Amino acid sequence: MKKILVIHGPNLNLLGEREPGVYGTDTFDSINGEIMELALEKGLSCEIFQSNHEGEIIDKLHMARKEFDGVILNAGAYTHYSYAIRDAIAAIKIPVIEVHLSNIHARDEFRHTSVIAPVCVGQIAGFGKHSYFLAVEAMKRIVGE
Numbered sequence: 001m002k003k004i005l006v007i008h009g010p011n012l013n014l015l016g017e018r019e020p021g022v023y024g025t026d027t028f029d030s031i032n033g034e035i036m037e038l039a040l041e042k043g044l045s046c047e048i049f050q051s052n053h054e055g056e057i058i059d060k061l062h063m064a065r066k067e068f069d070g071v072i073l074n075a076g077a078y079t080h081y082s083y084a085i086r087d088a089i090a091a092i093k094i095p096v097i098e099v100h101l102s103n104i105h106a107r108d109e110f111r112h113t114s115v116i117a118p119v120c121v122g123q124i125a126g127f128g129k130h131s132y133f134l135a136v137e138a139m140k141r142i143v144g145e
Contacts, residue, residue, distance in 0.1 A: 001043060001044065001045045002043070002044055002045065002069040002070075002140075002143045002144070003044070003045040003046075003047070003067065003068045003069055004039060004044050004045070004046050004047075004068060004069060004070050004071065004072060004136070004139050004143070005046075005047050005048075005049065005060070005064050005067075005068045005070075005071045005072070006032075006035055006046060006047070006048045006049070006071075006072045006073075006132065007049050007050070007051075007057060007060055007061070007071060007072070007073045007074070007075075008028070008048070008049070008050035008051075008074050008076075009050075009051070009052075009057060009073075009074055009075040009076035009077070009078050009079075010051075010052040010053075010076045010077060010078065011052065011076055011077075012028060012050055012074060012076055013028050013050050013052070014028070015027055015028040015031060015101075016028060016030070024101065024128045024129060026128075026129050028050070031129045031132065032048050034129065034132075034133070035048065035132050035133070035136060036048065038133055038136050038137075039136055042136060042137070042140045043140070044136070044139070044140060044143075046136075047068070054078055054082055054084060054085065057075065057078070057085060057088075058084055058085060058088045061073075061085070061088040061089060061092055061096075062088060062091075062092065064092060064094065065091075065092035065093065065094055068094065069094060069095075069143040070094055070095040070096070070097070070139045070142060070143045071089075071092075071094065071095070071096045071097070072096075072097050072099055072132065072135040072136065072139060073089075073096055073097070073098055073099065073116070073120070074098075074099045074100060074101070074131075074132075075098070075116055078116075079098065079100070079104070079114045079115070079116055079117075080113055080114065080115065081115060082115065082116070083115055085116055086115050086116045086118075086119055089116055089119045089120060090119040095121045095139070095142050095143065096116075096119070096120045096121065097120060097121055097122050097123070097124065097135045097138055097139060097142075098114060098116055098117055098120040098122070098123040098124070098125075099123075099124050099125070099131045099132055099135045100123075100124070100125035100126070100131060101125075101126075101127075101128050101129065101131055102125065102126060102128075103125050103126030104125050104126075105125070105126075121142060122138065124138070
């Protein structure tokens with residue numbers, strides 16, 4: 001069974017409480033449960049990780065290169081300025097899909113630029129929790145059986 005890793009970046013642990021008009025009312029735990037359920041339906045083993053700390057996200061990406069077939073990453077605000085996370089993605093040589101709950105291109109100007117997008121296989125944004133589900137579907141196609 002292929003293994004995928006879902007990484008949630010800063011402040012995503014507050015989903016359901018944090019700006020529900022932007023991020024929805026589904027809780028972090030309920031979204032993770034749905035991700036896990038869908039991954040199993042698709043024949044994928046899935047681990048979920050969340051950190052508010054850039055270095056921990058980088059360490060997890062480094063570890064992923066040896067233990068996982070692909071990564072789904074919502075880097076939160078790090079998307080827009082973390083060249084360190086960008087370099088970690090480029091270094092690991094496994095597919096990474098960038099995910100955002102909100103449409104980052106319809107929000108504040110600083111959110112329009114993703115420094116990690118050029119080293120990801122794709123970006124899914126603006127579909128709420130369904131952005132993660134679309135990423136699971138895409139990752140299944142990328143990593144195969």
